[in-house]
Amino acid sequence: MKINLKRLNKDYHFETVNERGDVVHLDNKTDAEPKGASPMDLLLRAIAGCSSIDIVMILKKQHLELEDLQVEVEGFREDGAVPNVFKKIQVNFLLKGDVPASKAKRAVDLSMEKYCSVSKMLEKAAEINYAITLNGELIN
Template sequence: MKIQLKRLNNDYHFETVNERGDVVHLDNKSEPNPQGASPMELLLMGIAGCSGIDIVMILKKQQLEMTGFEMEVEGARVEGAIPNVFTGIHLKIFIDGDIPANKATRAVDLSLEKYCSVAKMLEKTATITSEVILNGKPVNN
């Protein structure tokens, strides 16, 4: 795996490109008009994407099709700490469809506890929690 990074202005706006040519813009979130996500936001996007892929794959393998899937991820950091790592990450997963509650929560648990490489890396500094909202209603884990 290889990423190229190129500075695009005289400040902190960067363009990154992977080996397939996919482009992601990064910037310093404290700039007046950031032109991309911050590196820490990208980590939250990474755990959302990684876990999302796992959850969809697990449910598909069980021949359970969703009609909707969304996720909100919130990261907590200690203000002023250096380095300012995430100490807590919470995933709120919204699943719609004819999915049994126990299958939905099991898919989320398997992702975060076993399969999601991003979660396994981030859990070294952050407590990772999750909640499932199935067809608009919270599910107890």
């Protein structure tokens, strides 16, 4: 895996490109009009994306399809700390579909506790908690 970064202006706007040509823009969140995500923002997006891919894959293998999958991720940092890393991350999974609650919970648990490389890496630095809502009902 390889990423190339190029500075696009005299401030903090960067373009990153992976080996497939996918482009992601980065910027400093303190800019008045940021033109991309902050690096810490990307970490939270990465845990949402990684776990979502796992969940869909696990359920597909069981011939179960979700109507909708949304993930809310919130990172908590210690004010004024340097470096200002995440100390706690809360991940809320919002699933919708004709999927048994036990299967939905198992898919999320497997992702967060075994398969999601991003969550496994981040848990070395931050406490990660998660909640699962299926069809409007909290199931864990």
